[in-house]
Amino acid sequence: MSITSLKAAAMTDANIALVSPSAFFAWCLHSVDQDQIPFRANYPQYFQASGSSDYLWRTYDRRLSDVIGLVRPGLRVLEIGCGIGSDLHWLALHGARVTGIDVKSEWTTAAKLLTKHVSARIAPVEVDIQRINLLDLPDAQYDLIYMKDTFHHLEPRDEIVAKIARLLAPGGSLVIVEPNAWNPLIQWKMFRIRGFRTIIDKTDKATGERFVYGNERLVTGGAIVRSFARHGVKGTSRLFRLVPTALASNRWIVGAADLLESVRIEAGLIPVCIHCVYRGTKA
Template sequence: MQAFTDRWVDGFSQLYDNDDLAKISWVTTSVSPALQELVINGTLAPGSRVVDLACGPGVHAIFLAKHGMRVTGIDRSTTALAKARELAGFYAAEVDFLEGDILDTPLPDGCADVVHDSFVFHNVRPEAREAYLDEAARLLAPGGLMVIVGFSDRMSPGSGPIRLTSDDLLEHALPRFRVEELRRFRNLPTAKRPDQWHWLAVLRRR
């Protein structure tokens, strides 16, 4: 099964190979304030085993590793992973970066305390959401957390990822997870999207 929407596959999947990181709109030098809050308040604690799905060039994986977590980043782009390893070297961050499919990662059952999804779920085609959440639940130890950040239905209309409703997030999640937190938040502005409304979902594996 193909995880991502046709728009992603046809329009965006080759950007890491063809463009400089500076030209890719979703690659920034910072992580979302919602993720920072989860580290500050101890929800994501030092020593936690984290799997960062579709990690791209590794910004979030490196952030979590620098705050004491044991992080594995998964991505299907060899180019993105090469850039992630370079960035990790610059920050002297210990992260394992592995090539793999987010629907079938090369990791064992129950290997993670946290599965992190930063702007991934909103690019997953609706018919693949159940398989994606199944894989996240497989990776998590019982009681582990899945953290999802993605576009909300309050984002201005336009191109790019799916604008997610709460039903989109929860339809397939509830059989596998309990909801610890679900809220919209305003994320950092960009030149193209100065008013960003995103979801934060914190889900605990049943």
């Protein structure tokens, strides 16, 4: 069964949806009430023609490969910037004890509705969703802390790094997925969004709460490694994925990328890679 076929089957089969985060994500995309849980509005690229699907789905799971390898019953997980929280619910269905936080109330409201949807359609699941700033989160101990496309929004950065290190249990793992800051096209895209304003104040529309926000303030994998090493979390970073979403429907470009990625030379193409993944462990 091809990846596209697997995702198509997952849209209607709850058992197949549990196979991987991407399969579960596909199930969420097509099974929820889009007016209440807005997957389609926030992830339109995954509703495109099937020609782009295989590559997008494959890289979806590659971004989370470190998280997938750690999942087990009882694993204490914190996702920072959880959004709607599909990956968090997949972990919970595999027995992890999960908490997701976000500063945007529209995301946490949708995530709580997703918990009800998953509990009704697949199996009862407990997911602790909180609308809270990370620095206000009560100290606890987590075996796994992870985030996707979130670290460049977290400020003040030095305080954030120290807080995450405190929350991570001894022997625990930290996984951070970020855009590749060495990619000039990504930097240009971010610059067009933010200009020179890399740190701004934002206000939650529903609550009126103000918070400091990193305005697409990208950071390299090496900088993440050094930041957390100062707080006792030792790790490494890696780069991967050669095709941006906008070109993922071009079969010739995807075919060339598949060849290069299969022989593991993509990390040598530093300015081209799309994703950076950091994984660290607290001594």
